[in-house]
Amino acid sequence: xxxxxxxxxxxxxxxxxxxxxxxxxxxxxxxxxxxxxxxxxxxxxxxxxxxxxxxxxxxxxxxxxxxxxxxxxxxxxxxxxxxxxxxxxxxxxxxxxxxxxxxxxxxxxxxxxxxxxxxxxxxxxxxxxxxxxxxxxxxxxxxxxxxxxxxxxxxxxxxxxxxxxxxxxxxxxxxxxxxxxxxxxxxxxxxxxxxxxxxxxxxxxxxxxxxxxxxxxxxxxxxxxxxxxxxxxxxxxxxxxxxxxxxxxxxxxxxx
Amino acid sequence: xxxxxxxxxxxxxxxxxxxxxxxxxxxxxxxxxxxxxxxxxxxxxxxxxxxxxxxxxxxxxxxxxxxxxxxxxxxxxxxxxxxxxxxxxxxxxxxxxxxxxxxxxxxxxxxxxxxxxxxxxxxxxxxxxxxxxxxxxxxxxxxxxxxxxxxxxxxxxxxxxxxxxxxxxxxxxxxxxxxxxxxxxxxxxxxxxxxxxxxxxxxxxxxxxxxxxxxxxxxxxxxxxxxxxxxxxxxxxxxxxxxxxxxxxxxxxxxxxxxxxxxxxxxxxxxxxxxxxxxxxxxxxxxxxxxxxxxxxxxxxxxxxxxxxxxxxxxxxxxxxxxxxxxxxxxxxxxxxxxxxxxxxxxxxxxxxxxxxxxxxxxxxxx
Numbered sequence: 001x002x003x004x005x006x007x008x009x010x011x012x013x014x015x016x017x018x019x020x021x022x023x024x025x026x027x028x029x030x031x032x033x034x035x036x037x038x039x040x041x042x043x044x045x046x047x048x049x050x051x052x053x054x055x056x057x058x059x060x061x062x063x064x065x066x067x068x069x070x071x072x073x074x075x076x077x078x079x080x081x082x083x084x085x086x087x088x089x090x091x092x093x094x095x096x097x098x099x100x101x102x103x104x105x106x107x108x109x110x111x112x113x114x115x116x117x118x119x120x121x122x123x124x125x126x127x128x129x130x131x132x133x134x135x136x137x138x139x140x141x142x143x144x145x146x147x148x149x150x151x152x153x154x155x156x157x158x159x160x161x162x163x164x165x166x167x168x169x170x171x172x173x174x175x176x177x178x179x180x181x182x183x184x185x186x187x188x189x190x191x192x193x194x195x196x197x198x199x200x201x202x203x204x205x206x207x208x209x210x211x212x213x214x215x216x217x218x219x220x221x222x223x224x225x226x227x228x229x230x231x232x233x234x235x236x237x238x239x240x241x242x243x244x245x246x247x248x249x250x251x252x253x254x255x256x
Numbered sequence: 257x258x259x260x261x262x263x264x265x266x267x268x269x270x271x272x273x274x275x276x277x278x279x280x281x282x283x284x285x286x287x288x289x290x291x292x293x294x295x296x297x298x299x300x301x302x303x304x305x306x307x308x309x310x311x312x313x314x315x316x317x318x319x320x321x322x323x324x325x326x327x328x329x330x331x332x333x334x335x336x337x338x339x340x341x342x343x344x345x346x347x348x349x350x351x352x353x354x355x356x357x358x359x360x361x362x363x364x365x366x367x368x369x370x371x372x373x374x375x376x377x378x379x380x381x382x383x384x385x386x387x388x389x390x391x392x393x394x395x396x397x398x399x400x401x402x403x404x405x406x407x408x409x410x411x412x413x414x415x416x417x418x419x420x421x422x423x424x425x426x427x428x429x430x431x432x433x434x435x436x437x438x439x440x441x442x443x444x445x446x447x448x449x450x451x452x453x454x455x456x457x458x459x460x461x462x463x464x465x466x467x468x469x470x471x472x473x474x475x476x477x478x479x480x481x482x483x484x485x486x487x488x489x490x491x492x493x494x495x496x497x498x499x500x501x502x503x504x505x506x507x508x509x510x511x512x513x514x515x516x517x518x519x520x521x522x523x524x525x526x527x528x529x530x531x532x533x534x535x536x537x538x539x540x541x542x543x544x545x546x547x548x549x550x551x552x553x554x555x556x557x558x559x560x561x562x563x564x565x566x567x568x569x570x571x572x573x574x575x576x577x578x579x580x581x582x583x584x585x586x587x588x589x590x591x592x593x594x595x596x597x598x599x600x601x602x603x604x605x606x607x608x609x610x611x612x613x614x615x616x617x618x619x620x621x622x623x
Contacts, residue, residue, distance in 0.1 A: 050462055072461040082462060090455035092592060093448075096607055100445075101452045105464035107445045111473055114444035115437050117600075121444065128445075129606040146607035168464050 002063075003028040003172060003204050004049070009058035011041075011048055011228075018044045020228040022058070026172075031198060031205045033219035035212075035239075037248060040225040042208040043085055046174050050082055051075040062172070077105040081170030083161045085177045085208070091150035095141055095160060098149050099132040102167035132167065138200075139163040154181060166201060173197075175207040179214045187211055191218050216240065224248065269596045279432060286428035300424060302536050304492055307427035308485050309528040311434045313512040314521055315481035318438055320510070321518030322447070323474050324454030326385065328506050329376055329392035330482050332399040335501035336372055337365030337483025338490035339409055342418050345491065351419060358421040362430070362487040369483025370476045372399075377475035381468055384457070396503065403498045414497025415490075422492040430488060434481045435598075439521055441477055443600050450474050451519070511578050514588050521598055523590030531574070538570035 004026040011019040019041045026032055034042050047053045049060055051072040060067040067075050081102075090098050107128055113119040136142040139159045144152065152160060158178065165173060178194065179187050191214055198205055209215045215222060216236045224231040224239060226248040232239060239245055268274075289295050295303075312330065319327045344361040345351045351358065379391045404412045441447050449470035452460035461467050490496045508531070516527020536542060544563050547555065562569065581588065596604060 052458060052462070072458070073464050073466050076462055076464040084459070088456050088459040090452050090459070092455060093451055094607055097448055097451070101448045101460070101465060102463040104445050104449060104466070109445075111446060114446050115440050115477070117440045117444075122602075125444075125602060129602065133606070133609060142609070145609060164463065 001028045002026065003030075004206070005059075005061045006045075006049075007059045007061075009045075009048060009055050009060060011044060011053060012056045018228050019048065019055075022048075022225075022228075022230060024223070026204060026206060028171075028204055029202070030221065031194075031219055032207070032221045032223065033215040034206065034208050034223045034225060035210070035215055036225035036231075039227075041228040042225055043176060044228075045225075046082060046176055046208065049075075049174065050080060073105070076168055079169060079171040080174070081165035081168045081172070082174035083165050083176055083178065085180065087157050087161055089149040089157055089161060089164070091148075093149060094145065095136065095147050095149055095152065096129075096132055096145040098160060098164050099135055099167045100128055102164045103128040103131065106169060135163045135167055155186065158182075162197070166197065170201075171204060173201075173203045173205050175205060175209075177208055177210060179209060179211040182211075184213070187214055190214065194218060272597055272601065275597045282432075283425070283428060286425045290424050301492075302532065304422060304424060304427045304488075306529055306532045307431040308488050308492070309509070309512060309532050310431050310525050311481050311485040311488070312509045313516065313524040313528040314434050314438050315478045315485070316509050317513050317516075317518065317521070317524045318441070318450070318474050318478040320513055321520070321524075322442060322450045322454065323471070324518075325380060326389040327376075327392045327478075328389055328503065328510075329395045329399075329479075330509050331501040331503065331505035332392075332396040333369040333373060333479040333482035334486035334489065334505065335399050335403060335496075335498070337362075337369040337486030338496050338501070339365075339403060339415070339486075340368040340483070341365035341487030342415050342490045342496060343409060345419055345421060346415065351421070355421065358426070358491070361421075362426075362484055365487030366480040366483040369486065370480035373475040373479025373482075374472060376479070377472045380471050380475070393503070396501075396506065400498045400502065410497070412498060414495060414500070416495050418490055418494045418496065420491060420494050422488045427488060427492075430484055434484070435521060435525070438477065438481070439598055441473075442521070443603055446470055446473050454519075511574070515578060515581055517588030517591035517593070519592050520588075520590040520594055522595035523588055523593070526589055534577075535570060535574060538566055538573060540564060540566040 002025050004024065006022055006024040009019060009022040010017070022041075022045060034045065036042055044053065048055045049067065051067065051070050051074070055068045058068070062075075062078055062080065065078060067078075090101065093101075107124050109120040109124050113121045133142055133145065136145055139162070141156060141160055141163065144156070149157065149160060162175075162178070175194070179190055182190060194205065194207075195218060197203065207215075207219070219236060221234065222236055222239045223233045224242070224245045231244050231248055232242045234242075285294075290300060312334065316327070316330045319325050341361040341364060344364055345358065349357045349361060351361075376392060376395055380388055383391065403409060409415060442450070449460065449465040449467070452463065452465055453467055453470060457467060486501070493500070512527040512531045513524060514527075515531060516525070517523030537546060540563050543566055544559060547558065547563075550558070585591075
């Protein structure tokens with residue numbers, strides 16, 4: 001079953017075409033990677049899917065729901081979670097609050113119940129505290145619940161960001177360079193970990209990555225972007241031997 | 257969390273029942289003090305100003321501290337609350353026969369201000385920081401000139417002869433109500449939304465926080481209590497004019513917010529008390545009385561060159577104190593920290609829950 005469909009998506013920044021004719025069919029349960037040189041428009045695609053930018057043209061659908069024109073929180077509430085290339089935690093807040101905040105759309109009480117701490121407030125608060133602790137314990141962060149997020153070591157911050165993204169209870173998870181700044185050993189662990197959360201949380205995952213090891217290692221399908229254009233698409237073995245991809249990454253074979 | 261690990265302090269913080277007991281005693285005193293004149297009228301007046309300033313500071317902290325915006329509109333909301341309530345008690349409500357209707361006027365003042373807060377929230381969807389500050393400043397100026405140009409409410413001359421309906425018990429009640437409601441708001445999903453907007457608005461939106469709704473609510477709650485403070489202020493000063501609610505009034509509240517510390521209710525209380533009391537202490541007569549025990553050799557020259565000119569000096573000393581606080585204590589006294597009695601127990605426990613059921617990688621799934 002197709003979960004995410006992008007059709008003829010174009011996006012311009014002023015006169016600059018950041019994404020030109022982007023098409024994608026993501027099957028439910030799939031793990032797909034998008035690679036490409038810097039400035040190829042990878043993160044822009046994530047921003048278009050999640051509503052940070054509104055696509056200049058084209059359509060992006062989650063099942064039957066059109067996402068273009070929706071605000072980020074509306075799209076997120078449709079169970080699309082994401083992480084960021086440069087970690088964007090709520091740095092001055094506690095680890096627990098980082099995860100609790102992401103429950104916003106799943107907490108059901110009115111402003112009045114919140115102002116007076118009556119009605120559904122208590123039950124709902126306890127429910128998201130418990131769920132946050134469950135997530136934190138899965139990510140081995142439970143003992144740091146009261147710690148300020150910015151005090152965590154880099155690796156823990158990365159894990160916390162994924163925990164936070166999972167707190168919105170996503171069906172589709174977008175990972176923006178999850179292996180950035182990691183050494184080969186850590187990348188191995190991350191690969192295992194991504195596979196694990198995918199099964200555990202029944203996720204469809206779309207990820208952007210520069211680390212070929214990770215992309216080639218876990219993605220079932222890879223899309224190569226360059227200058228907003230889709231260069232190639234297919235399973236890792238095909239991509240690895242595609243001359244167009246090599247050209248984009250390594251430059252042309254001859255001069256002149 | 258940045259808490260001291262002193263065992264005595266820990267024990268005290270665990271005795272949460274003390275807070276309601278203190279509140280009860282406070283309420284009793286608020287009634288007893290004016291009834292039996294336990295303190296002189298001047299001290300009672302200062303206490304009421306302290307209460308009003310706490311209301312103003314806690315409510316502004318919601319927008320400027322918790323949300324990290326820089327609103328200058330607070331005096332404007334205060335003016336709206338003050339005028340609404342004053343007009344009600346002067347011209348509409350039969351207050352002479354039923355003084356019990358006063359809280360209705362205060363509530364109306366707050367609601368009117370909240371309505372305007374709704375409007376001010378709208379530009380905050382588009383702009384942040386300095387630009388929003390300028391917009392809120394413009395709002396403040398608009399409120400002032402609108403009032404100046406409506407003759408029915410006295411224009412630039414203002415409203416004189418407002419009945420003195422603000423009493424110590426009422427101030428105490430509204431102060432506690434403000435603290436309680438703002439605290440409840442802060443420790444809810446909306447309050448956490450407010451905090452996340454300060455931290456990173458785009459990330460907040462992408463974590464499903466309805467940022468517009470949260471901003472609407474924060475501005476409404478903040479301006480509601482500014483309106484309440486305005487209403488109480490009007491019925492204490494017994495005279496209001498557009499000039500009372502100018503940028504200087506906002507600046508006072510800003511100083512109390514940043515002195516006490518951003519994103520902290522206890523900080524705001526502290527900031528408001530310190531600032532209000534210090535400004536009073538720095539009045540020439542008060543200060544002279546305070547140091548009258550000094551030998552004449554010291555007192556006389558001090559009096560001649562300093563105390564007698566304190567009226568001017570205090571407007572130098574207080575801002576200077578603020579500059580020093582900002583330099584050496586940039587987050588204010590309690591910045592981003594909270595007195596533990598104010599934090600709901602559920603929140604405290606959640607942050608300090610120890611790993612009870614093994615936080616292993618493949619922890620059993622399910623609730």
